[in-house]
Structures are given as structure tokens and as C-alpha cells.
Amino acid sequence: MWDNIAILTAAPVFNIQLLLDGLFIGATFALAAYGLALVWGVMNVKNLAQGDFVMMGGYIAWWLGTQGIHPLWGLPASIVIMFAFGWAIYVLMIRRVIDKDMFTSLLATFGLAIVLAQALNLMFGPEVQTAESDFPIRSYFDNSVTIADIKVVAFGLCGLLALAVVLFMKNSRMGQAIRATAQDARAARVMGIDTDRVYAFTYALNAAICGAAGALISMIWVIQPFYGISHSIRSFVIVTAAGFGNLPGVIMAGLGLGVMEQYGGFVLGAEYQQATVVALLLGVLVWRQIEMRRHRQVVQ
Amino acid sequence: MEKFNPKLHLPILVFGLAAPFVVPGLTIQVAVLWVMVLFALTWDVMGGQMGYNSLGNIFFFGAGMYICAIVQVAFITDVGAYTASNGGVKIPFTHQEYFMGLICGIIAAAVGSALIAAALGWTVFGLRGPYFAIGTLGIALAAGELMGTWEWVGGGGGISMPVYPGSADGKAYLFYFLCFAAAVATYLFCSWLYSTRFGLAINAIRDDEQKAEAMGVHTLRYKTIAWAVSAFFLGISGALFGNITGFIEPLEVAFPTVTFGIFMVAMSLLGGKGTLWGPVLGAFLFHFLKEFTWTYFLGWQWVALGVLIIVNVVFFQQGIMGWLMEKFPEKFGIVVEKKEAAE
Numbered sequence: 204m205w206d207n208i209a210i211l212t213a214a215p216v217f218n219i220q221l222l223l224d225g226l227f228i229g230a231t232f233a234l235a236a237y238g239l240a241l242v243w244g245v246m247n248v249k250n251l252a253q254g255d256f257v258m259m260g261g262y263i264a265w266w267l268g269t270q271g272i273h274p275l276w277g278l279p280a281s282i283v284i285m286f287a288f289g290w291a292i293y294v295l296m297i298r299r300v301i302d303k304d305m306f307t308s309l310l311a312t313f314g315l316a317i318v319l320a321q322a323l324n325l326m327f328g329p330e331v332q333t334a335e336s337d338f339p340i341r342s343y344f345d346n347s348v349t350i351a352d353i354k355v356v357a358f359g360l361c362g363l364l365a366l367a368v369v370l371f372m373k374n375s376r377m378g379q380a381i382r383a384t385a386q387d388a389r390a391a392r393v394m395g396i397d398t399d400r401v402y403a404f405t406y407a408l409n410a411a412i413c414g415a416a417g418a419l420i421s422m423i424w425v426i427q428p429f430y431g432i433s434h435s436i437r438s439f440v441i442v443t444a445a446g447f448g449n450l451p452g453v454i455m456a457g458l459g460l461g462v463m464e465q466y467g468g469f470v471l472g473a474e475y476q477q478a479t480v481v482a483l484l485l486g487v488l489v490w491r492q493i494e495m496r497r498h499r500q501v502v503q
Numbered sequence: 504m505e506k507f508n509p510k511l512h513l514p515i516l517v518f519g520l521a522a523p524f525v526v527p528g529l530t531i532q533v534a535v536l537w538v539m540v541l542f543a544l545t546w547d548v549m550g551g552q553m554g555y556n557s558l559g560n561i562f563f564f565g566a567g568m569y570i571c572a573i574v575q576v577a578f579i580t581d582v583g584a585y586t587a588s589n590g591g592v593k594i595p596f597t598h599q600e601y602f603m604g605l606i607c608g609i610i611a612a613a614v615g616s617a618l619i620a621a622a623l624g625w626t627v628f629g630l631r632g633p634y635f636a637i638g639t640l641g642i643a644l645a646a647g648e649l650m651g652t653w654e655w656v657g658g659g660g661g662i663s664m665p666v667y668p669g670s671a672d673g674k675a676y677l678f679y680f681l682c683f684a685a686a687v688a689t690y691l692f693c694s695w696l697y698s699t700r701f702g703l704a705i706n707a708i709r710d711d712e713q714k715a716e717a718m719g720v721h722t723l724r725y726k727t728i729a730w731a732v733s734a735f736f737l738g739i740s741g742a743l744f745g746n747i748t749g750f751i752e753p754l755e756v757a758f759p760t761v762t763f764g765i766f767m768v769a770m771s772l773l774g775g776k777g778t779l780w781g782p783v784l785g786a787f788l789f790h791f792l793k794e795f796t797w798t799y800f801l802g803w804q805w806v807a808l809g810v811l812i813i814v815n816v817v818f819f820q821q822g823i824m825g826w827l828m829e830k831f832p833e834k835f836g837i838v839v840e841k842k843e844a845a846e
Contacts, residue, residue, distance in 0.1 A: 249633045299817045305632040306556040307816055310768065313558070314812030317761065321805035432761075436644070439637055474652050481645035488638045492629035 207470045216347040221465045227354040228424055229461020230361040231416045233454045235434060236441035237365065238412035240453055243442060245385040245405045246301055251312040254434030255319035256410050260285055260417025261426035262327055265334040274334035274422050278360065281414035289410025293403045301402065316431060323428035334421040357419040364415055368408075369450065381405055433480055440484045443491060519683045523676055534679040534747065536790045537686035541740045542767035543774065543782030544689045545733040550768065551776030552697065553729050554709030555628075559639030560733060561764030562646050565757035566619055567612035567738030568745035569650065572662050574611045578604035579665075586657035596668045604665065609681075609742045616738030617731040624727035631712070640760070647758035661752030664745055678747050685743060689736045694779055696732070705729050709777075769808070772815050775822025784823055 211217055235257050242248050263284055264277025292315065300308045338352040372378035383391045384401045392398050420426060441460055445452030460483065467479030519537070523530040542564075550556045576585050579600060596604070623642070630638045651659040667674040696702055704725045707715040716722050745751045758764075766789065774785025797804050815822075821829065828835050 249637075251637075296813055296817050303820070306636060307820065309633050309636050310556070310772075311813050311816045313765070314809045314816065316809075317765070317812070318806050318809030321802070321809065325802050325806075432644070436637075436641065443634070472652075475648075478645055478648040478652075481641045481648065484641045485638060485645070488630055488634055488641075489626055491634075492626075496629070 207472075211470070214347070216344050217469075219344065220348045221469055222462055223348070223350060224354075225462030225465035226458050227358050227461070228420075228465070229458035230358050231419050231423070232434075232437050232441060232460055233457020234361050234365060234416040234419075235413050236438040236445075236457050237368070237450065237453050238409035238416075239438040240442045240445070240449075241381075241412075242406055242409045245381055246297075246402050247305075248297060248301060248308040248406070249305070249312070249439075250409065251309055251435050252315040252319060252431075253409075253413060253438045254436070255316045255323075255431035256285060256289070256413035257417035257420065257434045258323060258426055258428060258431045259288070259319060260414030261334075261421035262323055262332075262417075263414065264418035264421045265332050265426060266327070268334040268336075268421075274336055274418070275356075277334065277421070278415060278418045281418045282411045285414030286407045286411035289407035290403055292410070293406040297406055298399070298402070316435065320428050320431050327428065329428060331425045331427045332421070333425050334418075336422045351423070354423045357423045360419060361416075364412070365450075365454070368412065377401070377404055433477060436480055436484055440480065440487055443484075444487045519687070523679050527672075530675045530679050531747065532794055534675075534682040535744075536786070537679075537682040538740050538744055539766065539770060539786040539790045540686045540783050541682075541689045541736055542763065543770040543786040544686075544693050545736050546767040547771045547776055547778075547782045548693060548696075548705075548729050548733050550771055551778070551781070552702065552709060553705040553726065554712075555726065555729075556636050556768070557639040557730075558636045558764065558768065559641070559643035559760070560737060560767060561758060561760055562639070562643040563616040563620060563734040563737035564741040564744070564763065565643075565646060565650070565753070566734075567616045567741030568751055568757045569656060569741075570615040570738070571605075571608035571612040571742030572664055572745055572751055573656065574608040575601075575604040575665050576662070578607065583655050586655065586660075586662055596665055598668050601665060601668050605746070609739055612738040612742035613735045614738075616734040616741070620731040620734035621727055624723075624730050628723055628726045628730075643758055643760045643764055647754050647760065650753035650757065657752075659753060661750060661756070663750050664748075666749075667746075678743055681743050682740075682747075685736065685739050690779075690783065692732070692736070697779060701725070701728070765808075765812070769812050769815065772812075772820075772822055775824030775826070775828075778822075778824040778828075781822050781824035788823075 211221075235253060238256075239250055239253050242250050260281040263281035264274045267277040267280060268274040296311060296315070297308075300311050336353040338356065340349055340351045342349045372382065380391070380396045380401050381404070383394070383396060384398050384405075388398050391401075417426070437460060441453055441456040445456040460480075463483065464476060464479055468476035471479070522533045526533070542560075546557070546560055549560065573582055576582050579596065627635065627638050627642070650656065656662060667677075704715070704720050707718070707720055708722055708725060712722055741757070745756070748756060751757050770785040770789045771782045772785070773789055774783065775781030793804075796807070819826070
């Protein structure tokens with residue numbers, strides 16, 4: 204561990220590599236987390252199948268890649284497919300979960316996560332996959348920093364998608380309806396908004412966002428049927444740290460998580476990368492608790 | 504505490520005592536059934552009676568398993584050297600050494616798990632609702648990952664447990680009856696616990712934690728004790744299960760979060776959470792279904808499990824016992840006001 208820290212201080216260029224890798228991957232985390240913040244904030248559904256939606260999106264892009272279609276075309280494909288899938292899941296189960304207590308949505312979506320992970324495993328096998336995008340890999344700083352062009356492209360696409368979602372939420376009729384429902388579902392219903400449709404759209408939009416994130420992850424990183432749960436936990440870490448309805452917070456937390464994970468994996472060893480995510484989750488939860496305790500004291 | 508009811512308890516007792524002799528081939532399967540009953544009962548202390556739905560109770564199962572293994576090995580030899588040999592060192596235990604190690608191991612596992620629960624309780628019980636569920640899930644996942652990197656206890660390669668110094672049949676009988684006794688003890692303890700002031704207090708926490716606190720219930724203390732009770736029995740079950748399989752390894756055997764960890768939730772929900780008999784019934788039903796169908800599904804059993812959870816949670820939330828209570832309230836001593844019912 205100390206040896207690795209020594210490397211970082213001796214060769215600061217490594218920091219740039221880790222930092223950039225962290226930012227590129229963190230952007231996709233932020234995208235998926237924004238979807239979770241959306242369903243959590245609007246519908247009060249804690250979607251533990253979040254990561255498995257991401258993996259589904261990834262497998263759609265990867266599968267198209269094996270069929271000879273460039274995986275970048277998998278991005279719109281997985282957005283469309285996942286949107287329809289999310290809508291179907293809403294109609295089949297989420298609709299019945301919304302007005303139940305908090306644990307119901309968590310456990311129901313956990314059941315969904317098991318189903319999806321296993322279905323992906325049975326369809327595509329348990330191997331770790333990467334969609335080949337055939338972009339060149341460039342080196343900078345005298346060959347000490349290597350960056351695949353696809354990562355830069357994916358980063359840009361992440362930004363564009365986030366911008367599109369924000370503009371949609373701000374300006375479109377449906378976006379306004381979603382925000383109104385989030386503020387007060389009952390009042391929105393009185394005003395003539397079909398909240399059931401709004402919920403369905405929100406959940407489908409979340410699935411589409413996850414699908415997009417997954418398609419990008421399949422190109423710049425790896426996908427595997429059972430990695431869904433760690434992506435779900437990442438989304439929870441980010442949303443818990445940032446709070447919902449706080450888009451800049453979600454972006455910062457997402458990028459920060461990506462960077463911290465890269466550093467954790469490098470300093471402690473790759474086998475600790477998974478543990479770093481979970482440790483961060485516990486850290487964030489404990490920190491929130493301390494915050495809440497302080498808040499309680501102020502109220503008293 | 505529940506009175507001895509010959510119609511209800513006697514068949515189960517007879518089944519438990521006679522099963523290994525009637526169906527010797529299935530001794531281990533039935534032993535696992537008792538472990539499942541214990542799982543469901545301990546999960547329900549938290550999830551059903553107290554309203555704190557933990558997804559990470561399996562952590563204590565693994566903790567107990569590892570504590571017991573370490574104590575058993577440390578009784579005879581150096582743990583680091585033993586695990587480093589990857590099961591290459593086979594130590595011939597005498598009967599006395601083995602049983603002393605086993606007894607101490609089980610006690611250490613139970614007490615150690617309960618102490619870990621008490622220590623963790625101070626940090627996790629500020630979390631409510633979904634945060635608690637996710638936080639505990641995180642603990643169980645992290646434990647599996649971290650144990651996999653700890654070389655002293657064998658890392659990802661695991662530990663082979665000390666070999667039983669007798670016949671294989673003898674081992675099966677011994678651990679069968681230990682599992683049965685552990686399940687019965689858990690049942691009796693829960694039954695007693697729910698009849699005391701403690702049971703009322705944790706029910707009050709489930710119904711409204713703020714109000715309970717305002718009424719003077721020291722909620723954090725009750726929550727921590729309830730978790731420690733769960734952990735105590737889970738530690739015992741882990742110690743026994745580790746010895747039954749004979750080989751422990753962090754991800755699949757000791758901290759199987761997505762198998763046993765979810766089974767315990769599914770069983771309690773299926774039987775009806777918040778009741779004493781619900782988890783037991785759910786465990787029986789689930790285990791029999793699983794044992795009968797597991798081999799014929801060819802990988803789709805996990806999909807079936809997920810679907811079972813979804814259907815159970817979304818459409819049949821009260822579980823079997825809850826449904827029976829709604830249907831035949833008079834059988835459970837619940838008096839329905841005739842007037843109200845008529846309206």
C-alpha cells in the first residue's frame with residue numbers, strides 16, 4: 204500500500220492517469236445516479252434494479268457489436284429498448300408498489316434485480332465483456348498517460364445526454380408535469396395531471412438513462428451479469444451523498460466517486476475496488492447520520 | 504410464552520427427532536431445513552417484530568462461521584500456518600480435542616457475533632427505513648470482499664475445517680441434532696421474548712418509533728439488543744453450517760448475500776412476517792419447494808426465486824399467516840367486534 208502511494212508521489216503523472224480514468228467512468232456513474240434520483244424523488248421508489256438496468260443497456264450495445272453494428276449505435280438502441288422495458292416493468296409491478304411502505308419497493312426491485320442478473324447470465328454467459336469500438340488509443344506526456352478516444356467520446360455523450368434530460372425536464376410539458384408531481388402528487392392530480400402516466404414515464408425515462416449509461420460503460424469499461432449490484436450501490440452512494448433534486452451535487456458526487464474508486468483500486472490493490480465502493484456507502488450513510496443528529500439538536 | 508400444544512408441537516418434534524433415522528439419505532437436507540427455520544426466525548426478530556428490514560443479517564452467519572473455524576483450528580495449531588497450507592496439513596484430532604474445540608468454537612461464534620452486532624448497532628441504527636436495508640446489505644457485501652483479502656484466515660481460498668474424528672454417519676447425526684436443537688432453542692427463545700415487555704417494546708418501535716421514544720422506550724438499546732439476539736443465534740448456525748460443509752470460503756459459503764441472505768427475507772415474507780409461526784411455516788414451505796424443484800430448473804431457479812419475491816412482496820404482502828389471520832381471526836384468539844364486522 205505504501206509502495207503504491209510512493210509511486211504516486213514520485214511520478215505525479217500517474218495521478219493524471221488515475222484522475223482522468225476516474226472522471227471518465229464517474230460521468231457514467233453520475234448519469235445512472237441521476238436516473239435513481241429522479242425515480243426516488245418523484246415516485247419515492249428506491250430502485251435496487253438500477254445497476255441491472257445499466258447492465259442490460261450494456262449488453263444491448265455489446266450484442267449489437269457482436270452482430271457487426273458499431274456499439275455507438277447501441278446507444279440509441281438501448282435508450283429506446285430500455286424505455287419500453289421500463290414502461291412495461293412499471294405497468295407490471297412498480298405501479299402496485301408506489302403507495303406501499305418504503306421497504307416494499309426496495310425488496311420488490313431487489314427481486315427484479317435477481318431476475319434480470321440471472322436472465323442476462325443465462326442469455327450471455329458469466330464472462331466479462333467489453334464492446335469493441337475500434338477507436339485509437341492515444342498517449343500523452345511522453346507515453347505515460349494513455350487514453351482511449353472512446354472514453355473522451357463517451358464523456359462528451361454523457362454530458363450531452365445529461366443536458367438533454369435537463370432541458371427536457373425544464374421546458375417540455377411532460378417535464379413540467381413530472382416536476383409538479385414530485386412537489387405534490389395530490390395537487391398535481393387535482394390540476395388534471397395524469398400522475399399514473401407521469402410515474403410510468405419517469406420510470407421508463409430512468410430505465411432509458413440507465414440503458415444509455417450501460418451502453419457507454421460497455422465501451423469504456425467492462426460488463427458482466429452480476430456487476431449490476433455494485434452499480435446499484437454506486438447510484439445509492441451518489442444519491443445519498445448528494446440528495447435528490449440536486450443535479451450539480453449528483454454530477455460532483457458521481458465524478459468524485461469515479462476518481463476515489465480509481466485511487467482506492469490503485470493504492471490498496473485491485474481486489475479492494477469493490478470494497479472501496481461499499482466502504483464509501485457506509486461512510487456516506489454514517490456521515491449523513493451525524494449531519495441529521497446535528498440537525499436534530501439545532502431543532503431542539 | 505406459548506404453552507405446549509400437542510397438536511401443533513408434537514408432530515414437529517417427532518419429525519425432528521425421527522427424520523434422520525427414517526430417511527437417513529436426507530439427513531443433511533433436513534439439517535439445512537432447521538438452519539433455514541433458524542434464519543427465518545432470527546430475521547423476523549428484526550424485520551417482522553421491530554420493522555427494521557435488514558438485508559445483511561447473513562453477515563453474522565459468516566462471522567460465526569469464521570470465528571468458530573478459527574477457534575477450532577487455534578485449539579491445536581497456528582491458524583496462519585494452517586490456512587497457508589491450503590488444506591495440505593491434515594491434523595488427526597482426537598475425540599477430546601475435536602469436541603472441546605467445537606464446543607468452544609460454537610460458544611465463541613455465538614458470543615462473538617452478538618458482540619459484533621452490539622458494536623455495529625451504535626452506527627447503523629441511526630439509519631431508518633431503506634437506508635438501514637441498504638446499509639446492512641453494504642456491510643454483508645463488504646465483509647465478503649474483505650474476508651477474501653485477509654490472508655491469515657485463508658483469503659479467497661478459504662479454510663478446510665478440522666476433520667471429524669469418527670464415521671461420516673456419526674458426523675451427520677451429531678450436526679443434525681445440533682442444528683435441530685439450535686432451531687428449537689431459537690423458537691423457544693423468540694416465543695419467550697415476544698411474551699415479555701421486550702416484545703411489546705420492539706413492536707412499539709415497529710408501529711411508531713418517534714412515539715415509542717416519546718413514551719420513554721429507550722429505542723436504541725432495544726434495537727441493539729434485538730440485533731444482538733439475531734446475531735447470537737445466527738452465529739451458532741454459521742458455526743454448525745461451516746462444520747457440515749467442511750470447507751469455508753468467503754463469498755459462496757460464509758457470506759452468501761444473494762442466496763441465504765435473501766432466502767431468510769423471502770421465507771419470513773412468505774410465511775407472514777411479524778408472527779411467530781409465519782417464519783417457521785415459510786421456511787418449511789420454501790425449503791421443500793426449493794429442494795424439490797432446484798434440480799429441475801437448470802439455472803432458471805434464480806429467476807423463479809426473484810419472481811417469487813416480487814409476487815410475494817407486491818401481491819401477497821401479508822404472507823400465509825397474515826392471510827390466515829385475516830380469514831379466520833377467531834382461530835388466533837383475535838376477537839372481532841360483531842357490530843363493526845357487520846357494518
